[in-house]
Amino acid sequence: EPEVTQTPSHQVTQMGQEVILRCVPISNHLYFYWYRQILGQKVEFLVSFYNNEISEKSEIFDDQFSVERPDGSNFTLKIRSTKLEDSAMYFCASGAFLQETQYFGPGTRLLVL
């Protein structure tokens, strides 16, 4: 069964460093998402992406964040200058249709020191 994959599974970085989180969505899906979950808190929406552009972003998704689909399979989230409060689990999700099921990847646990 096709699934969303994410790399790396864990990332430790120093405050101020740039990180890139990578995702491979399910191959025939058109809608791509990033969410994050701070330890002990709810899953929060960051950004959605369709037709090679951002369709929606949350207040969390400020100028430090960017997304890209560099080729036909990868979908990346870049954090330019990480802060301590960026420490969280970051989930990529994809969906075939708008407002229907989103399938989540296993996540990348980001720790900013």
Place this chain on the structure above:
Amino acid sequence: QKEVEQNSGPLSVPEGAIASLNCTYSDRGSQSFFWYRQYSGKSPELIMSIYSNGDKEDGRFTAQLNKASQYVSLLIRDSQPSDSATYLCAVNDGTASKLTFGTGTRLQVTL
């Protein structure tokens, strides 16, 4: 601010019993509703989706939606210890692509 509310639990049920999980949402324009299961340290895994009023059954799981009351629930019949997890209610409104999640209800199935 669109809200999705769940009782954080823990909800403790004995093995073989029915577990009932509830969720309310604030945006009356919401169109799509989802239940995800999340084990500790893992990602959300889809259990059920429901789009119209009424009940939807899939194996041991039944989702119930009442848009007039802005209420969605999940019933788990014949609960098993492996059902012990946090159950997340997620809502997609009619205009946006994002999911808004509740805080989740932690379910414990005891032997």
